[in-house]
Amino acid sequence: MTESGAKITVVRHYFRADVLTMNPNRRNGPELDDPDVGDFSPIRIPLTVSALAALDLQPPELAEYLRAHVTSWGA
Template identity: 60%
Template sequence: MRIRHKARAVLLDHDHLVFLKRGWPGGDSYCTTVGGSVEPGDADLEAALRREAMEEIGGTIGPATEFLTLTEPGATTTVVEHYFLADLLDMDLSRRHGPELGDPDTGDFAPVRVPLSRPAVAALNLQPPALAEHVLRHVDAWGAA
């Protein structure tokens, strides 16, 4: 059985959260976190997270704190997703790069800023559901921090 680790981030941008809006022609769109698989060249989960933030949104992030781990058992590979909370220090879409940008099967993905509030998060169709539940439970505290 193989285990694949992913590093993902809920990004705080002052009084907003930053997610990725995903979608394919003819399908429903949804939001998810910035992040992806840990690559062999990544020193650790946080290094993978920083690389993914640059690739997907051209962003740099501050210190990251892990707040949730979700495990998806599969027939041949178990995926372990590590979710972090981090401040978004800057974002410049012209710095985006990586294999996702040129792959038509990836679909569209673009950063979306939403107010740091329960109603705004509830309206997102944030995936996966366990992440959405966790964010809804904690968004008020994150806003007060």
């Protein structure tokens, strides 16, 4: 619970994965049926410094970490 007037912290989770196959038709859950809670579509981007730089990743520490390590992931 949040106290009245208290600061709210929004948490976003990012995952880096080597996806070998994916069938979007097999995804399920109530959040996928409710457009008011957002879009849960996977976003695919190339693992390059320039592709990461084009994204507005937050917090800035995450963006810095990804740009610093992307070349070591064998993309």
